[in-house]
Amino acid sequence: MNIEAFLKALQATALAEKIREALFVFPMLEATHVIGLALVFGTIAIIDLRLIGLASSQRSFKRMYSDILKWTWGAFALTAVTGALMFITNATVYYHNFYFRTKMLLLVLAGINMGVFELTLGRKVDSWDKSPSAPALGRAVGVLSICLWITVIFMGRMIGFTTTRAAVAAPPPAGVNFDDFLNTPGPPPAPPKK
Amino acid sequence: MNRFAEWLSTTPPSVYIQNHNAWFIPLVQSIHIVGIAVVLGSVLMINLRILGWAGMDQTLRQTSTRFAPWVTSSLYLLLATGILMVIGEPVRELVTISFWLKMFLVAVSTVIAVNFQRKLRADRQPIKWLALATFVIWACIIILGRLIAYDHVWGSWSPATKA
Numbered sequence: 576m577n578i579e580a581f582l583k584a585l586q587a588t589a590l591a592e593k594i595r596e597a598l599f600v601f602p603m604l605e606a607t608h609v610i611g612l613a614l615v616f617g618t619i620a621i622i623d624l625r626l627i628g629l630a631s632s633q634r635s636f637k638r639m640y641s642d643i644l645k646w647t648w649g650a651f652a653l654t655a656v657t658g659a660l661m662f663i664t665n666a667t668v669y670y671h672n673f674y675f676r677t678k679m680l681l682l683v684l685a686g687i688n689m690g691v692f693e694l695t696l697g698r699k700v701d702s703w704d705k706s707p708s709a710p711a712l713g714r715a716v717g718v719l720s721i722c723l724w725i726t727v728i729f730m731g732r733m734i735g736f737t738t739t740r741a742a743v744a745a746p747p748p749a750g751v752n753f754d755d756f757l758n759t760p761g762p763p764p765a766p767p768k769k
Numbered sequence: 770m771n772r773f774a775e776w777l778s779t780t781p782p783s784v785y786i787q788n789h790n791a792w793f794i795p796l797v798q799s800i801h802i803v804g805i806a807v808v809l810g811s812v813l814m815i816n817l818r819i820l821g822w823a824g825m826d827q828t829l830r831q832t833s834t835r836f837a838p839w840v841t842s843s844l845y846l847l848l849a850t851g852i853l854m855v856i857g858e859p860v861r862e863l864v865t866i867s868f869w870l871k872m873f874l875v876a877v878s879t880v881i882a883v884n885f886q887r888k889l890r891a892d893r894q895p896i897k898w899l900a901l902a903t904f905v906i907w908a909c910i911i912i913l914g915r916l917i918a919y920d921h922v923w924g925s926w927s928p929a930t931k932a
Contacts, residue, residue, distance in 0.1 A: 598921075598922050599922055602915055602916055602918070602919040602922060603912070605915050606911055606912040606914075606915040606916070607912075609802060609805070609911050609914075609915060610809070610908050610911050610912075612802070612806065613802065613805050613806040613808075613809040613810070613911065614806075614809055614810060614813065615806075616803065616806035616807075616810070617806040617807055617808075617809045617810015617811065617813065618810050618813065618814075620806070620807065620810060621810055621811075621814065630835065631835055634826065634827065635826065638826050642823045642824055643814075643823065646813065646817075646823070725799075725803055728799050728802050728803060728806075729795070729796070729799040732795045732798050732799045732802065733795050735795075736794075736795050
């Protein structure tokens, strides 16, 4: 089966149909997705800041890592499931969306970033566990991780703005230009009716 | 409120945002979400410590000293980006029940947080069920924040459907 046929089949499943039809389900999926990603980024950032040496510098890294990471993974599972459920409602559109593709790529990069850390410094954590910041590679991993996740969040938000009907139905009003508004003394142009 | 929202939408800053909404609104919303993430992650850490489920190598006071300032500064970031979103889309934000319920819950969680800090300074034990409640309240704040875009799900409770 080629990918287009597969996406169409996904979209045609009874589950996808149910999510599209129910008033509350899609918004609740979005909200749960935000809760999940907030926990993912919120907890990962705590680890990253510890790696960089900007916060929690006095604590054992190993202790923090094992304390926090299980919550990160739990939240990631929640985010992945809600994300997948949103994806199947409109699979053909999301699949071709630039921001969706970029987001998936960045997620893979974030995964590789974490894998690199686990396979290098993660293996000899005892040698730097108590130092206020990780060795240079670890600090780089921390900075990269924060940047990648913030961009992932932005890409995710852009998906919503470029794939729903709301985005298509509300183009910027024609003939309203802020520069004109600054340069001409008259009253401001009326805003578009929402 | 309706009239205020309509007036606000004719002011220069609002018109500016409306004209640049292709990137402005998503960008501000993304910063808002990053702020929410910092708050939620920090609140999670403090609450897990209160419940004794994580961070037990630290005292509660150490945990609070580490995370509470991040909550406070993120709340200012959330306030600033939130105000920008209201200025950019006054009617969409203010004429909804979701927005005002959300503001109510933000006020409730702030009262709980201030009370917690006062208890901590007085060396009194925090109330454990409030730790769970705070987390639930924050989850509801996030849900209501998203529902601002879908206020019609409230049916006749939503002022947006009457307009």
